[in-house]
Amino acid sequence: MSDLIGKHAIVVGAGMGGLAFAKALSGHFDHVTVLDRDTLPADVRPRHGTPQARHLHVLLAGGLTALNKLLPGIEAELERAGAVRLSSQDAHLERPGFDPFPQRELGVSWLSISRPLLEFTTRQVVQRQKNIELLGDCRVREFIASPDGSAVTGVRYECNGRNETVSADLVVDASGRGVLALAALASTGVSKPEETEIGMDIAYSTAVFECPEDAPPSWKMVMVLPSAPNDSRGAILSPIEDNRWIVSVSGNHGDVPPGDAEGFLEFVKGMRTTTIFEAIKGAKPVGGIIRYALTCSARRHFEAVQRFPRGLLPVGDAICRFNPVFGQGMSVVAQEAVILERLLSARAGDIDPLDGLAPAFFAEIQPVLETPWGIANGDFIYPKTSGQRPADFERRLQFNIALVRLGAQDPSIHKLMMEVNHLLKPQSALREPAVAERVAKLMAAPA
Numbered sequence: 001m002s003d004l005i006g007k008h009a010i011v012v013g014a015g016m017g018g019l020a021f022a023k024a025l026s027g028h029f030d031h032v033t034v035l036d037r038d039t040l041p042a043d044v045r046p047r048h049g050t051p052q053a054r055h056l057h058v059l060l061a062g063g064l065t066a067l068n069k070l071l072p073g074i075e076a077e078l079e080r081a082g083a084v085r086l087s088s089q090d091a092h093l094e095r096p097g098f099d100p101f102p103q104r105e106l107g108v109s110w111l112s113i114s115r116p117l118l119e120f121t122t123r124q125v126v127q128r129q130k131n132i133e134l135l136g137d138c139r140v141r142e143f144i145a146s147p148d149g150s151a152v153t154g155v156r157y158e159c160n161g162r163n164e165t166v167s168a169d170l171v172v173d174a175s176g177r178g179v180l181a182l183a184a185l186a187s188t189g190v191s192k193p194e195e196t197e198i199g200m201d202i203a204y205s206t207a208v209f210e211c212p213e214d215a216p217p218s219w220k221m222v223m224v225l226p227s228a229p230n231d232s233r234g235a236i237l238s239p240i241e242d243n244r245w246i247v248s249v250s251g252n253h254g255d256v257p258p259g260d261a262e263g264f265l266e267f268v269k270g271m272r273t274t275t276i277f278e279a280i281k282g283a284k285p286v287g288g289i290i291r292y293a294l295t296c297s298a299r300r301h302f303e304a305v306q307r308f309p310r311g312l313l314p315v316g317d318a319i320c321r322f323n324p325v326f327g328q329g330m331s332v333v334a335q336e337a338v339i340l341e342r343l344l345s346a347r348a349g350d351i352d353p354l355d356g357l358a359p360a361f362f363a364e365i366q367p368v369l370e371t372p373w374g375i376a377n378g379d380f381i382y383p384k385t386s387g388q389r390p391a392d393f394e395r396r397l398q399f400n401i402a403l404v405r406l407g408a409q410d411p412s413i414h415k416l417m418m419e420v421n422h423l424l425k426p427q428s429a430l431r432e433p434a435v436a437e438r439v440a441k442l443m444a445a446p447a
């Protein structure tokens with residue numbers, strides 16, 4: 001039996017989300033067109049449509065697993081392209097009370113690579129799929145709705161100065177902001193989704209360095225967590241292709257990392273620990289300092305929208321945007337694409353496989369969003385973070401403090417924490433009775 005459920009699918013956006021979804025759709029539609037407003041570069045370089053790509057972009061182990069499912073062989077291609085393999089043993093983590101946290105081999109590994117190279121390599125692999133067409137310089141202006149407003153039936157876009165209209169059975173909005181999907185809901189008389197925000201007000205600065213010859217042999221990456229709520233300065237140093245280090249530093253609620261090289265170094269020097277400062281103070285910079293600011297993590301509750309139009313599917317950041325310091329966005333969107341692929345396969349034999357697809361998709365991805373969103377809630381540790389602080393936040397905080405103590409003592413708990421942070425397991429795994437009871441004992445005991 002054929003897995004085909006439609007003739008044409010359009011994906012708006014050729015970022016990591018758009019590429020993952022294009023592949024997920026390609027087995028179920030005759031033709032998949034991906035439209036991006038940017039020129040899609042023929043070599044490895046950042047582009048305007050993804051300004052965040054100049055900052056450190058961790059592809060978590062959970063995201064790598066999902067990408068591997070969608071694009072078998074991608075992991076080896078990324079390594080051949082220059083990605084650096086990291087394991088827990090290579091990661092030097094400094095967190096308050098544990099400077100450093102025990103560095104152990106736990107069987108979790110991931111790849112460290114610049115976002116432009118990750119996207120370039122993924123794009124090349126996706127392009128090999130015969131029925132996927134990637135078109136750059138095509139800015140989508142609007143989604144077209146059926147006269148009765150019950151469905152999205154195509155898009156209007158501008159390509160090299162020409163206006164084009166194209167119809168499709170399914171339009172996926174992987175444009176990041178989701179503005180087009182929201183406009184389509186408004187034009188079809190469907191109410192906007194409710195939005196939950198966590199106003200963590202974060203500012204980022206990033207620098208790249210040549211890896212010095214005297215780089216410490218005891219680690220390949222370093223992560224420094226702040227002593228919140230009194231201090232919000234965090235940093236990650238990670239290796240990327242071409243023997244370089246990328247270093248992203250951040251601060252919340254007005255502690256803004258500077259945009260000049262001298263100020264950047266001063267900021268790093270002023271952090272809780274000096275590990276990263278000592279590593280980079282003599283290293284040769286490659287390019288200047290890049291900055292970024294984000295006011296909030298934001299989650300749109302499309303799952304609660306009634307009469308969601310047929311043929312429309314917002315995905316990735318258009319649904320949920322997370323505090324980037326946790327490195328989750330690309331992994332979440334890849335996991336969402338795996339879910340869509342599974343849904344489409346299951347519906348292939350149905351009389352009308354596209355009927356109710358979006359609500360089914362929104363329902364299925366909620367467990368995927370739950371863990372990163374739970375982690376994002378940790379930003380309520382800062383009194384200035386706006387939004388709805390969970391009623392049990394203080395208890396969750398105490399639980400986490402005790403969990404970290406337990407993880408430092410017990411490698412099996414450490415491994416579980418790592419698997420949750422890498423989106424390999426749900427956060428609820430940390431609340432299983434066998435773990436929770438041990439944590440509760442520690443909470444009752446003095447530190």
Ligand SMILES: Cc1cc2nc3c(=O)[nH]c(=O)nc-3n(C[C@H](O)[C@H](O)[C@H](O)COP(=O)(O)OP(=O)(O)OC[C@H]3O[C@@H](n4cnc5c(N)ncnc54)[C@H](O)[C@@H]3O)c2cc1C
Binds near residue numbers: 328
């Ligand atoms: C500073 C920062 C650091 C981050 N670090 C990490 C990290 O370490 N790890 C991680 O997993 N995630 C990280 N993220 C999040 C990550 O970048 C996103 O979650 C991820 O890119 C998935 O987003 P997306 O595909 O939905 O959208 P994007 O990647 O933003 O792609 C959207 C695409 O749509 C195109 N587009 C937009 N509008 C139109 C239009 N009208 N017509 C045609 N094309 C259009 C754009 O050109 C772009 O190519 C970080 C984010 C930020 C801001």
